[in-house]
Amino acid sequence: MKHPVDVHVGKRIRHRRWLVGVTQQQLADKVGIKFQQIQKYETGMNRVSASRLWDIADALDVPVSFFFEGLSGEDPNTAAQEGDLFSDKEALALVRSYYAIPEAQRRRLFELAKVLSDVA
Template identity: 85%
Template sequence: MKHPVDVHVGKRIRHRRWMIGMTQQQLADQVGIKFQQIQKYETGMNRVSASRLWDIADALDVGISFFFEGLSEESVAETEVAGDILSDKEALALVRSYYAIPEAQRRRLFELAKVLSDAA
């Protein structure tokens, strides 16, 4: 059974990798493992050792604490019950595209999305 902390860390790995446009293969190459192992980490199927998390943090250019941000006893309980938007590839692609839009246009798009979601 997957532990909620392992799932959270895996999602944070996937989130950061997606945000910088890195493939699983590229991350695996930088860390010195096979991409299948990255898949297992990202789904929480395998736990990430401390030394491997250090290498992944270095490859993704973040501090170790990045992988634990947003983690609390309450969020562990929520992770066990609710799905996470970061697990949806389409949602991540949308977020990446959204942040590629200039800030002024992004604000207008955000306001439009709020109006449309209220209308639905």
């Protein structure tokens, strides 16, 4: 049976991998494992060991704590089932495109979005 924390960590691995544009095979090569293992981690089927999570965090250029963000300290079953903005591929594509914009233009776009959301 999948543990909700393992599922959450797996989703965070998948979201970060997708956000930075890395395939399962590329991540597996960086970490030194088979891509099938990455698949199992991302679905929560297999638990990620501490040392492997460290390697994955390094390969995806995030701190290890990134994979636990969004979990409350209370009930992992509830936290893992809460709605996640990044479970929507369109939202991920938008974030990925946003960070591909040069910083100066990105700030201007952000300000525009804030103004438009106040109007709506």
